[in-house]
Amino acid sequence: MNSSVPGFPATSAAEANLDPRLRAIAVIGMSCRLPQARGLDAYWQLLCSRTSAITHTPPTRWDAEALHDTEFTTPGKVTTRSGGYLDDADVRGFDASFFGISPREAQAMDPQQRMLLELAWEALENARTVPGNLDATATGVFVGSMWDDYTTLLRDNGLEAITRHSLIGTQRSVLANRISYHLGLTGPSLTVDSGQSSSLVAVHLAVESLRRGESSLAIAAGITLNLVPESTVTAGKLGGLSPDGRCYTFDARANGYIRGEGCGVVVLKPLTQALADGDPIHCVIRGSAVNNDGGGSSIATPRAAAQERVLRLAYADAQLPADQVQYVELHGTGTPVGDPVEAAALGAALGSEREADDPLHVGSVKTNIGHLESAAGIAGLIKTALSIKHRTLPPSLNFESPNPNIPLDELRLRVQTETGAWPHPERSLIAGVSSWGMGGTNAHVILEQAPAEEAVQEAESPSQDSGLLPVVWPVSAKTPAALRVQAERLAAHVRETGDAVDAAAVARTLTRGRTQFEERAAVVGETAGDLLAGLEALAADRPHPALVTGSVLGGKTVFVFPGQGSQWAGMGAHLYQHSPVFAQQLT
Structure with missing residues (x-):
């Protein structure tokens, strides 16, 4: 130069x-x-x-x-x-x-x-x-x-x-x-x-x-x-x-x-x-x-x-x-x-x-x-x-x-x-x-403009015959009212983006790039429509099959499998096969 x-x-x-x-x-x-x-x-x-x-x-x-x-x-x-x-x-x-x-x-x-x-x-x-x-x-x-x-x-x-x-x-x-x-x-x-x-x-x-x-x-x-x-x-x-x-x-x-x-x-x-x-x-x-x-x-x-x-x-x-x-x-x-x-x-x-x-x-x-x-x-x-x-x-x-x-x-x-x-x-x-x-x-x-970089594949995609894996969108806030507002904002984003929404990318951002507050909810779905329905229910403060809500009592969150036996045969096997992060922790 x-x-x-x-x-x-x-x-x-x-x-x-x-x-x-x-x-x-x-x-x-x-x-x-x-x-x-x-x-x-x-x-x-x-x-x-x-x-x-x-x-x-x-x-x-x-x-x-x-x-x-x-x-x-x-x-x-x-x-x-x-x-x-x-x-x-x-x-x-x-x-x-x-x-x-x-x-x-x-x-x-x-x-x-x-x-x-x-x-x-x-x-x-x-x-x-x-x-x-x-x-x-x-x-x-x-x-x-x-x-x-x-x-x-x-x-x-x-x-x-x-x-x-x-x-x-x-x-x-x-x-x-x-x-x-x-x-x-x-x-x-x-x-x-x-x-x-x-x-x-x-x-x-x-x-x-x-x-x-x-x-x-x-x-x-x-x-x-x-x-x-x-x-x-x-x-x-x-x-x-x-x-x-x-x-x-x-x-x-x-x-x-x-x-x-x-x-x-x-x-x-x-x-x-x-x-x-x-x-x-x-x-x-x-x-x-x-x-x-x-x-x-x-x-x-x-x-x-x-x-x-x-x-x-x-x-x-x-x-x-x-x-x-x-x-x-x-x-x-x-x-x-x-x-x-x-x-x-x-x-x-x-x-x-x-x-x-x-x-x-x-x-x-x-x-x-x-x-x-x-x-x-x-x-x-x-x-x-x-x-x-x-x-x-x-x-x-x-x-x-x-x-x-x-x-x-x-x-x-x-x-x-x-x-x-x-x-x-x-x-x-x-x-x-x-x-x-x-x-x-x-x-x-x-x-x-930012330099062009090749996208990094964070995890191996499931094979086509394995079906869609459900995606979890965690939402949290300091109060129940704020939690509903957060859900409505996210729902508005999904409605605006439509089918182009990258559910996995949103999940990564919500999991890794957001503070986890005391009032929490998890919306689970395989499609953007499923996730939107759960978010709209959360925003309206009503129950929905794809929605789980709760409050953190204190301490760190842990992932626990009960030791009394599995609730169904092969429980966790599908997740173990298709989530390297889960497989590494389990191993």
């Missing part, structure tokens, strides 16, 4: 001789809670359906009409009445008992802490990683955050409202520390504030920690919740918010951004280890870089030279040539100043070596859900990871004609305006994700 990538800084001899896969980081788990998108499937559907999640500000947050004014200079007023908001139930709701937290402490906790706990758990389950198995491991936690709306809300209650839980409940460092404490993690644990680039900088730090061996696994996240009007008025006074309530990324109508809120979490592991462990791999992080503008016309004004530099550093780190990049998820706020600067940097770093008929496709999820600020980068990264997984590029909204200061053809850029295939699906799918912070901290992360 050459010691330099065309158009990028030279790498050291040691780096040049290192297989890129040895430096790559696998994204093995993801979760999100975004405007009108509670989960990965809902997020992907929102993106591909060209849905805008921007709505009028709910009255449960603040009186948007009372605060509205067409002039951003009017004291105490803001030019917009809209934003991308989560359902109030997702912000207020929290199962404190699930995490062993008292109601009084939960009330004092910033909802950002509560949501991060929930989504970190979901992301680990998405990674088929049992959270309890991470106790005392060098798992790192890196969280991007920049606002303290809940602290502002509590201060309005006066000094008398401060309790012994207030400091820990509102201290921003605890956003990361709370996850580490609950799971018993001993790796680095820090909250990052680099402004709007915070969550992508958190991902970069997680990647570097894994590469150094400082962390064995990493949880990277970003969160923003818009709970009080103060933060929106503060952003509006800078003059950056769109009075139209839309984000017109790279469009001639660009007049500012619209605020959004939400949370995203990814679970990262060195690629070589993820492959060895048989983990699910959504995509691979090939490289990343962070820098700062280092001074411009103002502290809030971006510099094209600095953004170009961070792009070159990231692709040098990834050891990838510019023309291999097929898509970039833009920072793309839709501001008259920021968009032309970003376009110029992209054109210089990634467009200059491309042919005119092979432009770089670009887009921004801010046109769908608003600018999530400290969570913007992670929202863009998850969007791009889903685009790689589904081998489809969703559209960027609100684009009709380019900003006159953005010569797209000259820069070799093209805004992705329709749902469609990648420009070169025959190649490895490679994309970049950008995030720029007010104050000048820039971050860029490069994603690539």
